[in-house]
């Protein structure tokens with residue numbers, strides 16, 4: 154798994170590890186209502202410590218196979234997880250591309266912290282994983298997510314009907330991407 158550690162003004166971005174299980178469980182529990190509108194349906198097991206540990210185990214297996222890179226951002230005191238950043242569906246060959254997913258602790262919204270985290274994380278993801286393209290898609294009503302993506306250099310590419318099953322229904326998405334002009338094979 155890629156060693157990943159990026160310090161920003163207000164956070165430390167690191168790769169997810171088994172030792173972060175309780176902090177991740179705390180994060181998903183306290184942000185359950187905040188995140189559920191924008192995420193796939195979650196079972197009760199998802200919010201338990203065992204469920205969190207199994208998820209981390211699965212993520213790290215996929216990461217070791219070069220399929221994903223799960224990251225978390227810790228607060229300044231390194232006492233809690235304040236955001237998650239997931240690179241998934243890494244495809245090589247002539248694509249060299251992946252999807253970017255993210256979420257921010259509700260109490261940290263509106264302070265520019267996610268902009269700070271993604272501004273620092275994206276170049277490190279491009280360089281560390283040697284990717285040419287990152288794609289991120291959002292539901293049109295998720296205005297915060299759309300504004301965030303534009304702030305961190307994503308450009309609109311299209312619109313997909315009934316794209317992902319989120320919050321109990323198929324939802325349209327706006328398709329965005331950011332290219333890494335420094336990429337070379």
Ligand SMILES: CC(C)(COP(=O)(O)OP(=O)(O)OC[C@H]1O[C@@H](n2cnc3c(N)ncnc32)[C@H](O)[C@@H]1OP(=O)(O)O)[C@@H](O)C(=O)NCCC(=O)NCCS
Pocket residue numbers: 187188191255256257258261262263264265266267268269290291292295297298300301
């Ligand atoms: C999407 C999400 C990460 C955006 O969070 P956010 O707090 O709006 O983004 P930032 O942390 O970058 O903060 C930007 C906001 O803080 C304000 N701000 C305050 N100080 C700032 C600073 N120093 N720098 C930049 N922005 C600052 C900005 O004006 C902006 O507010 P605005 O959009 O109302 O103009 C968050 O809403 C979230 O986690 N949502 C639930 C999960 C989700 O939707 N995931 C994405 C699915 S596609």
